[in-house]
Amino acid sequence: MAFALPSRPNLLFLMADQMQAAVLDDGNPCLTPNFAALQARGIRFTRAHTPNAICSPARASLMTGLLPHNHNVWTVTHTVRPDRAVLRPARHWAEELRQAGYRTGYFGKWHVEHTEEPGRFGWETSATAASPQVLEAVGRAGQRMSEGRWQHEGWLTPRPGYTSHRFCGVTEVPPEERGLGIHVSNAASYLADVTTGQDPWACFVSVLEPHDPFFTGREAFDRYNGVDVSVSPTLRDNLIGRPEIYARARAPWRDWNEEDHRNAAVCYYASVTEIDTLFGRLLDQLEAAGQADNTIVVLTSDHGEALGAHGLYCKNYGAGEEIYRVPMVLAGPGIKSGRESDVLVGLQDLHPTLLDLLGLDSPENPDSSSFADLCRADSEQLADDRCGYAEYEGTRFQLTQRILWEGDWKYVFNGFAHDELYNLADDPHEECNLLADSDQGSAEADRLLSLIWGRIKETGDLTLLNSQYPALQIGSVGPEAAL
Incomplete structure (x- = not known):
């Protein structure tokens, strides 16, 4: 429900790709000082789940507030013909913001629907990962990476008919010069403009990391020297009583030893640390512009990463918490600080929640519900009626799943x-x-x-x-x- 605001807040939305919620958990070895500082001035939902385990369906749910069976993006859009996984007409929350007078900018990975044109969905300014100028810059960085020196590589040995993959590794190319830095730099330029104006604004920054392959720079990797990084406690799970396809999906990593798995984990965590550093610079920029107190900040991811749990990697097989539980931190005006909530919320619930927090009317639909009241509460409110829910139809191979948390x-x-x-x-x-x-x-x-x-x-x-x-x-x- 809309409410009166003395000055309509801005919005800075920070989104990673395939970042599991555990990187923010107490005792996790991942180094994220800026994320911790953001959480200290906001609220973290420790049981937030994605409605789908892969990029496009999850992102379409975030934008529309609908579950995949209702928005129709069932799989990643780049793997099917343009007449499949077509996003049905639905009002995106960015369109509501534009109608309310917000300036809106989107930077980085889109992957919501086929056109790669955020402007059709309420984003006034955009530079996506598919934009020609971004592709050119990222291509140059990729060339330097491929020709440069690598360390701590984790190669997968293919079976006949499959190609080999460098699944993780350390590059000499710093994050500022890779796609991560390019997207954040574009967002920083946008913020430098909109923070000097009078209109409220919304800036969405969507990076491709720490999605596999787990590539990271030397500086971030070296920060883990002396840090106790262990492999998943279920790495050698016998998978008795679980679907047989889960065991088949472990094949690409069949030759890896414990050190290979640990190296992959360090590369993954170091990639998250790079995101933390660059997102932290955007937060510092916001502070320097004097707009931190009137800006709602959201930190989340489209889905998680198995990271060796049950011997699996990526997110295509298995319904594990490592894949479905996502980071969810909100901070800013009207949001109580220094709190954690274990209430079940979903990524799709951000659609009505953001509109509520920004003082705009949110549409009602059975797929999502606002948790803005939980963000504003002085203490944990009873929400025993909230369940978590997700649905999955596989990627290239169709695997129907429906998941319920209660x-x-x-x-x-x-x-x-x-x-x-x-x-x-x-x-x-x-x-x-x-x-x-x-x-x-x-x-x-x-x-x-x-x-x-x-x-x-x-x-x-x-x-x-x-x-x-x-x-x-x-x-x-x-x-x-x-x-």
Whole structure:
């Protein structure tokens, strides 16, 4: 609901790609001093989840507030023909800001829909990763990287018919001269302009890191000398009771030893540290311009990264928390500082939340709900009715999944294998699937699946809703059991 503001706030939206929420957790070895400072003056939601495990669907949900089955971007747009994964007409929150008189600028990775034209969706100024001038600059940096000296490389040995990949490594090219720095520099130039004007503004900075391959610079990598970086505790998980495709997906890393996995983790964390450094400069610029007190800052990512959990990397297979839990920090006017909340929120919920925080009306839809009141609260408010929800249809290989979080419970409906049920309080690393022996599990499992059917029905997920055909009755309970 809109509310009166003495001066309409600005918005600085900082978005990483494939950055898992754990990098902000207490005790994690990742070095992020600027993110920690931002959290100290705002609120962090420790149980924020993406509605989808891959880039385009998650980003389209962020922009529209809709789940993928409603905005229609089911997969990454660069892998399908232009007539597939077409974004349906839906009002983006940037369009609402433009209508309210905001100046809007978008810089970096877009990957929301096929055209790569943010201007069609409310962004007045843009320089995306697909812009000719950006491509040229990034191309020059890439050439220097390929011709330059590499250290701490992690190569994957391909099986016949597949190409080899440098999955991680340390380059001599500093981040300021790579894509990361180019996008942040473009945003900094934009901020230098809009912060001198009278109009409210919104600046979205979207970097491609720490998405694989995990490339980082020497300076950031060396900061981890003496830092205790361990491999995932589930790296050697036997995956008993989990879908067989998860084990198949570990094949590219089959020859790696413990040191290879640790090296990949250090490269990943160092890449995050580079993001922290460059985003920190934007925050310093905001402070120097005297606009920090009237600017809402958001830090998040489109999805996470497995980073060796259960022997997996990337995000294409598995419903693990490493993939679905994303960082979520908000700070600025009206937001209480120095707080953490374990209330379940989703990336798509940012659509109504941002509009609420900026004093604008937010549309109502069953796919997302504002958590602005939680940002403003002096203390944690009861929100026991909030569940987390995500949906996945695979990438190149179709793997239907629907995921529900409720309290400590997590239920994964698998349309291609037996389902998964975890109690995250008892089993935070998801090593014991409570439905391993049978999908005809407990009354608790049936209740959670009924809640999934409820979300499917409430949000109009017609494909799964129309599964009364006898050959499709694979659940322990069906659509009519919806709660």
